[in-house]
Amino acid sequence: MIEKSNVDDTTWHTDDKTKPLVQIKGLTKKFGDVIAVDNVDLDIYQGELFCLLGGSGCGKSTLLRMLAGFEYPEAGTISIDGMDMSKVPAYERPTNMMFQSYALFPHMTVEKNIAFGLQQDVMPKDEIADRVHEILKLVELEGYKKRRPQQLSGGQRQRVALARSLVKEPKLLLLDEPLAALDKKLRKQTQFELANIQEQVGVTFIVVTHDQEEAMTLSSRMAVMDAGRFKQIGTPTEIYEFPESRFVADFIGSANIFEGRVIEDGSDHVRVSTNVGEVYINHGQSVAENKQIWVGLRPEKIHLSITPPKNTGPNQIMGQVEDIGYLGETSIYKVRLQNGQIVDVTAPNQRRPMSRTHSITWEDTVFLSWEPESVMLLTS
Amino acid sequence: MNEKTKSVNRTSAETWSLLPNRVGRQIQKHWRLIVITIPFVWLLLFFLLPFFIVAKISVAELKIASPPFSNMFEWTDSGIVTVRIVFDNFIYIMTDNLYFDTYLNSVKIAAVSTFFCLLFGYPIAYGIVRSGPLAKPIFLFLVILPFWTSFLLRVYAWMGLLSDQGTINSILIAFGIINEPIQMLYTEFAVYIGIVYTYMPFMILPLYANLEKLDGSLNEAAADLGSRPTNTFFKVTLPLTMPGVIAGSLLVFIPATGEYVIPDLLGGGNVQMIGRVLYNEFSRNTDWPVASAVALTMLFLLVLPIIVFQYYQGKSTGGK
Numbered sequence A: 001m002i003e004k005s006n007v008d009d010t011t012w013h014t015d016d017k018t019k020p021l022v023q024i025k026g027l028t029k030k031f032g033d034v035i036a037v038d039n040v041d042l043d044i045y046q047g048e049l050f051c052l053l054g055g056s057g058c059g060k061s062t063l064l065r066m067l068a069g070f071e072y073p074e075a076g077t078i079s080i081d082g083m084d085m086s087k088v089p090a091y092e093r094p095t096n097m098m099f100q101s102y103a104l105f106p107h108m109t110v111e112k113n114i115a116f117g118l119q120q121d122v123m124p125k126d127e128i129a130d131r132v133h134e135i136l137k138l139v140e141l142e143g144y145k146k147r148r149p150q151q152l153s154g155g156q157r158q159r160v161a162l163a164r165s166l167v168k169e170p171k172l173l174l175l176d177e178p179l180a181a182l183d184k185k186l187r188k189q190t191q192f193e194l195a196n197i198q199e200q201v202g203v204t205f206i207v208v209t210h211d212q213e214e215a216m217t218l219s220s221r222m223a224v225m226d227a228g229r230f231k232q233i234g235t236p237t238e239i240y241e242f243p244e245s246r247f248v249a250d251f252i253g254s255a256n257i258f259e260g261r262v263i264e265d266g267s268d269h270v271r272v273s274t275n276v277g278e279v280y281i282n283h284g285q286s287v288a289e290n291k292q293i294w295v296g297l298r299p300e301k302i303h304l305s306i307t308p309p310k311n312t313g314p315n316q317i318m319g320q321v322e323d324i325g326y327l328g329e330t331s332i333y334k335v336r337l338q339n340g341q342i343v344d345v346t347a348p349n350q351r352r353p354m355s356r357t358h359s360i361t362w363e364d365t366v367f368l369s370w371e372p373e374s375v376m377l378l379t380s
Numbered sequence B: 001m002n003e004k005t006k007s008v009n010r011t012s013a014e015t016w017s018l019l020p021n022r023v024g025r026q027i028q029k030h031w032r033l034i035v036i037t038i039p040f041v042w043l044l045l046f047f048l049l050p051f052f053i054v055a056k057i058s059v060a061e062l063k064i065a066s067p068p069f070s071n072m073f074e075w076t077d078s079g080i081v082t083v084r085i086v087f088d089n090f091i092y093i094m095t096d097n098l099y100f101d102t103y104l105n106s107v108k109i110a111a112v113s114t115f116f117c118l119l120f121g122y123p124i125a126y127g128i129v130r131s132g133p134l135a136k137p138i139f140l141f142l143v144i145l146p147f148w149t150s151f152l153l154r155v156y157a158w159m160g161l162l163s164d165q166g167t168i169n170s171i172l173i174a175f176g177i178i179n180e181p182i183q184m185l186y187t188e189f190a191v192y193i194g195i196v197y198t199y200m201p202f203m204i205l206p207l208y209a210n211l212e213k214l215d216g217s218l219n220e221a222a223a224d225l226g227s228r229p230t231n232t233f234f235k236v237t238l239p240l241t242m243p244g245v246i247a248g249s250l251l252v253f254i255p256a257t258g259e260y261v262i263p264d265l266l267g268g269g270n271v272q273m274i275g276r277v278l279y280n281e282f283s284r285n286t287d288w289p290v291a292s293a294v295a296l297t298m299l300f301l302l303v304l305p306i307i308v309f310q311y312y313q314g315k316s317t318g319g320k
Helices: A002-014 A060-068 A110-120 A125-138 A154-166 A184-201 A212-218 A236-241 A246-251 B002-016 B021-029 B031-058 B088-095 B097-130 B135-148 B151-162 B167-174 B188-212 B216-224 B229-240 B242-257 B261-270 B274-284 B288-316
Strands: A022-031 A034-044 A049-054 A075-080 A095-098 A172-176 A204-209 A221-226 A229-234 A256-265 A270-274 A277-281 A292-297 A302-305 A316-326 A330-337 A342-348 A365-370 A376-378 B073-075 B081-083
Touching: A022 A060, A034 A060, A034 A075, A034 A229, A049 A060, A049 A212, A060 A075, A060 A095, A060 A172, A060 A204, A095 A154, A095 B216, A110 A125, A110 A154, A125 A154, A125 A184, A154 A172, A154 A184, A184 A212, A204 A212, A212 A236, A221 A236, A221 A246, A229 A236, A229 A246, A246 A256, A246 A292, A246 A376, A256 A277, A270 A292, A302 A342, A316 A342, A330 A365, B021 B031, B031 B288, B088 B097, B088 B288, B097 B135, B097 B188, B097 B242, B097 B274, B097 B288, B135 B188, B151 B167, B151 B188, B151 B261, B188 B242, B188 B261, B216 B229, B229 B242, B242 B288, B261 B274, B274 B288
Parallel strands: A049 A204, A049 A221, A095 A172, A172 A204
Antiparallel strands: A022 A034, A022 A075, A221 A229, A256 A270, A256 A292, A270 A277, A292 A376, A302 A365, A316 A330, A316 A365, A330 A342, B073 B081
16 A cells, blocks of 8 residues: 555656556566566556557566466556456456457347446346347447347447447556458548547557558557567657667668767767768767667658768768659658668658659769657667 | 468478469469368268168168168069158157166266266366476376277276286185175176276366466466365366267267177176177177167267257357
């Protein structure tokens, strides 16, 4: 109890939010010799749509399954709404899960699938019927009550699964790759629907996904996971614009990464010497001088020009266009630097190119430059 | 699905490529037909034809001759064919209580045995499905292992175990639990033991196949929605494994009803089952027509309702 009040205290001071709904502390899970989740700490707050993003085998699903109560941790604790979940079986937790395979009961109708959870609590029949009706209205499947899951399309099944997990009004809804089984177009549309529904019902969502775009659109906050650990936790903008490591910079979007050494750590700027010239960064990240670090540049943040810059200085390099990928809305230029490294640059095709050629073409010598605030400083 | 048929075609094409091209193409073209024809001809020859012979004998009359029954068709001198069909055998079966009681007893013994096979077989199948990747093939092998020994030998082994001087009674007496041997052999109990023991694999295997392909996330989903394990079993697992339960039960029930060896060896004269009556009529009384009538009646009384039941069962589950 003492420990708990301490925790509340610190969160109150360090974070201007209410106390966390989910508190994960030192959570570890092993399968044989393989560490699936490695000493993880995480706080999730009421009303958040939190995404766990990572490649396959990074431990994101195991973490979700421990929250649901399907796996028990070797070490560490999970508490939900202040209650320790260590000894609580899955069927008594205030969580519901939407499965990647949807796990709809094939021998029950849509209506009975959704009512199943409510029947486990003692609830009068009329109320169950009302709740089922309400939730079907929310997911726009009112006319499908009597259908069996196998008589529904993939998108409809997905919504039945969502309805079934939401109808019990859990404190925490866990979604395991909720959109993975849908085709690309439907997935994009459903992303927004899912976020809208979350806003309407106000339930805290934890979504596991391997799709970075999905995580970016859906989440209010997200964690990038690798090898059982969190690499970085933050809002999508924080993660994309200020990744802390090469892994995150490369995992979310794409990044051109240069190795370098800090030569000056000023109060409002950092100067880094890299193998492609000096890089000047003017956002106030602080790093030890003479330390080996990496700088990252997003392809869309690099300007491309065939005319040489007026003055010499940091944040510019020269190279030769090796390849061009025309994607319609944008084009990707593969630029070979003098040291042989290839840099990706994307540029929007704001004007329709004449005779299907680009103003910048193969073998052209080009000059790359970028703003000092667009450089990502990667410490690991 | 498409890929599968494609690969089948390819292998068949490769197989027949040794033959002259034209023949190969013809065979390939009619491949499906050929594949279907083989079991069809087999069943026709070895199942349907004998069945008609039995049906024919059942409407004949007993004769002291070889074979011991009257001909169905007789050519008279004037060249007219007379057809003799008598239903006396069926009427005899229906009027004599012996047959009715034996049918009833067979069905009872088979039903009770099926129930116990299910009761023990389901947990075993469930346990095998849930066992680890190392243990699973071993358990499955153990289920099939008895088939490698002669069935007759295993029934004799049970006689050795159950008889008055048998292993079980000797042990019980040696430990002073009983003074007099309990009669187990030549009782209905022994027949139950024999049938449940013998037919258990036929229950376990279809159940195992059904449980194995059951999506484990359904159990998790049920638990997640607040259902306790027992409730999950009755509301989710059992309904979804009904096809396995029905298949296993039929595989046990049908042959158990007509079982001859087990009631004869373990039940002695005390347990009347239709298989024994059949045997007696056929070989001791050499009354082939009555024996055939007994067999046919059993077929119509038991198998037809089961087929009809299965047909409607298949319809009601939506044919998925």
